[in-house]
Amino acid sequence: MLYLIIYDISNNAIRARLAELLKDYGLERVQYSAFLGELKRHQLKSLITDIKKILITLPFSDDERVRNVQIYPIPQYSKKNKIEISFEGSKLTVSYGEQKKKDKVIVSY
Numbered sequence: 001m002l003y004l005i006i007y008d009i010s011n012n013a014i015r016a017r018l019a020e021l022l023k024d025y026g027l028e029r030v031q032y033s034a035f036l037g038e039l040k041r042h043q044l045k046s047l048i049t050d051i052k053k054i055l056i057t058l059p060f061s062d063d064e065r066v067r068n069v070q071i072y073p074i075p076q077y078s079k080k081n082k083i084e085i086s087f088e089g090s091k092l093t094v095s096y097g098e099q100k101k102k103d104k105v106i107v108s109y
Contacts, residue, residue, distance in 0.1 A: 002074040003027075003044065005035045010065040017054050018069070021047075036079070044071075 005022060009015040015033075023029070025047055027037035039047065048071070055067050084095040 001039060001041075001044075002076055002079060003037065003039050004030075004072045004074050005069065006072075007033050007069040008065075009033075009067050009069075010063075011058065011061070011067065014054060014058060014067065017057070018051065021050055021054060036074070047071075 005027065007015070007018060009018060019029070019035075022035040025037070025039065025043065027035035027039075030036045051069050055069070060067070080097055082097065086093050086095065
């Protein structure tokens with residue numbers, strides 16, 4: 001099953017450990033605090049256990065806002081039909097599907 005994992009963690013050390021863990025599970029970073037990838041049921045259970053361990057590693061400090069991780073199952077067809085709008089450098093592009101077929105440059109500065 002395909003999963004989207006997003007997180008909001010204000011503690012830098014814990015956030016870095018979580019990102020490394022998600023990479024270790026073979027998930028792809030799609031944004032700064034978002035990973036996407038295939039997991040089997042036993043891998044998902046193991047990942048949840050590992051995430052819980054990371055979240056409680058350090059006591060919650062006064063300057064922390066939150067430690068929140070959310071896991072969403074995503075139908076496979078959703079990845080194939082995604083639309084990505086990106087502004088990099090001076091180009092605004094729209095990509096369709098997981099192959100990142102680029103549409104024409106919409107705006108160039």
